[in-house]
Amino acid sequence: MNGIFTLLAEQPVLLAFLLVGAGMALGQIKIKGVGLGAAAVLFLAIAVTAWATAEGYEIAIPHIVGTLGLVIFAFAIGNNAGGTFFKSLKQATGPIVTMVALFILAAVAAYFVGTYVFDMDIALIAGTFAGAVTNTPALAAAGESSGDPGTATVGYAVAYLFGVIGMIIAANAALRKAHLDTDTPSPVTHQNVRVDRDDRPTVGEIMARLGAEIEFSRIRRGEEGPIWIPSSSEQLHEGDLVTIVGEDAAVEQAVAALGHRSIHSLRSDRRLLDFRRVTVSEPGLVGKTVAELDEVLAERWGAKISRVRRSDQDMLAIPSMMVEMGDRVRVVGPTMKLKEISRWLGDSSKGLTDINPVALGLGLSAGMLLGAIEVPMPGGGSFSLGAAAGVLIVGLIMGRLGRIGSVVTALPKSANAVMSELGLLLFLAQAGTNAGGQIGQAFSGDEWWKILLLGILVTSIMAVGLYAAMRSIFKMGGTRLSGLLGGAQTQPAVLAFANGRTGADPRVALGYALVYPVAMITKILVAHFLGGM
Template sequence: MEILRNLFYGFPDLWGGGVAHSVMILALVITLGLSLGKLKVKGVSLGLAWILFIGLIFGHYSLNLDAHLLHFLKEFGLILFVYSIGLEVGPGFFSSFKDGGKSLNMLSMIVVALSIVTTLIIYSFTGTPFTTMAGILSGAVTNTPGLGAAQQAYSDLRHIDAPSIATGYAIAYPMGALGVIISFAILRYVLRVNKETEEADAKRGMGHLEKMTLNTFSVKVTNSMVFGDDIQQIRQLLKRDFMVSRIIRCGSNEHDELVNGQTVIGEGDILRVVAHPTVEDPIIALLGEKVEVADDKFGTELVTRRILVTKPDINGKSLSHLQIRTNLGTNVTRVNRNGVDLIATGSLKLQLGDRLTVVGTELAIAHTEKMLGNQMKRLNNPNLIPVFLGIMLGCIFANIPFFIPGINESLRLGLTGGPLIVAILIGYFGPKYNLVTYNTISANLMLREVGICIFLACVGLGTGEQFMQTVVSESGMTWIGYGVAITMIPVILGGIIGKYLFHINYYTLLGVLAGANTNPSALAYVRDQTSVDAPNVGYANVYPFAMFLRIVTIQILIFVFG
């Protein structure tokens, strides 16, 4: 019994209660939290937030870690978490502002701004301490990195910790997760959504997803004005990007012709085209008429394969530089990167982990696989140099002082903002300079989940004593109300603005709103409502920028009002 007591409350003769005590408490909190996180009520789960709640319970009953060790583990877990997020979103961070992504990210910025305005209005009229309001804001939008950023910023500014930040977060988080889903149900009736129409438009990739969606269709050449022109001339006439993957020659049984820029088209030829939805109508208008042709009509001589880029020396090289069509006799029609399909233009630079759709003969595809790698086991070994190098640079960047007008003290990005910005820059610019930053989804997810689990457990353990007293008090109930307002008002107003001002498809809109609140449980709810991929694309497009805004703006608010 004495051993069990010492394991739970610490060995009195060892610093901090001993390593066994510290590791066991931390592991037990995380294990119980992860187990409860699997519980769902009507498809909604609090997920990793259960780790925080279990930590609060343990902290309340003094099952805790040494304060200095707790502080180190909390900061280390947060660094791992935000850095892995930065590496994940970095490759698509800047490209998310192109084409249709501009409006989507503009809407996410409006939603973030509305949540900040709502928080400041409540703060102005109620006199609630801003540290508490910062925690409620982070919990209401289910943004755990924001919690860490607020704590770090306040510690840098006042050189002390503010437990009320974590308390406000823990109180607001449950309704933050549920409030977005309730807001979605309200929006459906407010916007008078016709689900069938919206789903049909989303399937065609219409609206703001036009530049992020690729359609495959067949066109029969009937316009005499283009008889005898080659594909390159057609592309110059349209001044748009598209790919022709296959061709059926009129009056011929041969189906093994590889299409390239010099391929000449004639009357009655049928082309298999890959293009954005906005390009589909101009192509049909120029060439002739759209026809429905089964895949087997294009013959069996040419086949289509998905090839994974796994060779490090391919990283950062453009398709035109590799000359795959000329040297290997295959045609790359599209490139899937992080779940988004890209037109395989010659200027597109490949990255490790890209999936290429390739058309050619079996032998030619085999040579292409050999060139690109296509061996998943090559990607199983994690690239740790960019991880630890980036964390080191992030710590340096975190301590570079800067100034905000009206604040006398020099400020810093801290251990949240510094590693995040460095990770985004490495993730985006690394492949351009042949630095291999790719890690498998599972490896990056493991790094991220370990970091956030450690962070949430330590936050709960460190604030458990005050939390129980606050949550049962009148102020605790009031804080829940504040959190509901900060969650629902921006989402509902953002939904109305997105529909009537930006004219965003309903399912894309819900994905954007879930991404703006960095709320994966809301995205899971939307995905259960439809078979289209629009919510995923909307969420993925705004999530990087929204996460960046949430982390940076909460620090600025602490610097100004804290």
């Protein structure tokens, strides 16, 4: 092994990709249906580096590689979740306050147990807290405020491993209940309805009365009459045949309000009106709402968008939905005009993989500058958000805005997915080599078991407390909770595990992004005060 360790010590790039490849191969191995996924890269890196250190070799991936991976990952996650994050934030006050309270409770428990039960130095206690919540900026704050960064690092290294494993166990427990989730998106469907009522309500009145998200995509008056796309002011006559699009429950409400299901299909008659899936790849249209696109489609061609397919999810094209690069929209319009409509929307597969270098570069730069701002703290000293949290915040804002003037700020879902996975793997490989080199030194002392037990206590308070509160008080679904646990731990390995188990369900990323910025700030502040006690 001496020759191999020598080669890996001299070739850090080779080491990085070897750990990524071998780690992902291990992560795909499942025991009783459970695999580690990308988190296996972290554990393999820790094991290999610890082994090399024991043999007298220092192998490591440069810190800059981990930083690069982390900021790319954070930007992609934020940009991906930006469209839904700010809507969900209004409903997340309770979960966020609960998480902050649990961090404070965990720190208080660490102080009293570490001081009065284990007789540990305060720097060691603060470092153990930072490791148990797997947060490197918190370690820096603990080392600065305690005045003993070396001792804090030892506590961090020993507690870190269970900090990852413990929260993965909690995420796995949450996902075991995912089949009971009530926030699972209902598939979008359509139904042909025969109107039985004779009071001639308008389409807009029916939609407003139901309060449900549905679309009327076609209408035919008479058995052999023409088919057209109704406007919101269109009156519905008794005997009209209409096609309604929406989620199952909403469509059922509309059927009950209008009349009865019909076996006649308006979609099968494509002589005058047809539909087509078109990829939105025209940059000038990205960031606009469905309502804005429908206005142009109706004026020019008498067409409209009925559905939007993003990643692998079909969604109803509600007017306020913002269109993103790479979305596949279902357009209903005149048969002879669909080719012209496709050219207007772009209909190029390039849109699916466009990483938008302008938005990416400016977003990463702005996020890192935001993360580097020093914020004064009470009692002296200062702290900064760090590159990851700063980039995540900017990514969220850019994803929500969609465009600023002529600059598109929302990247395609597929591009974000590729970048987040690549960035995550590079970060996990670097973080593992960094922790692995410290673990051997940490376990050589005589206090390692105290650190380990204290770290398990802190991680368990957070894992059990979050799980119990989110499930019992806030009735959060298991899928979103698994992402929230990773965000509260500010731990990409937990997110990777949850994504692997759910096929990258968007609710996982939403839960992660929902609490990550607040978790990052809270950990830094708590570690600072803990280390200064």
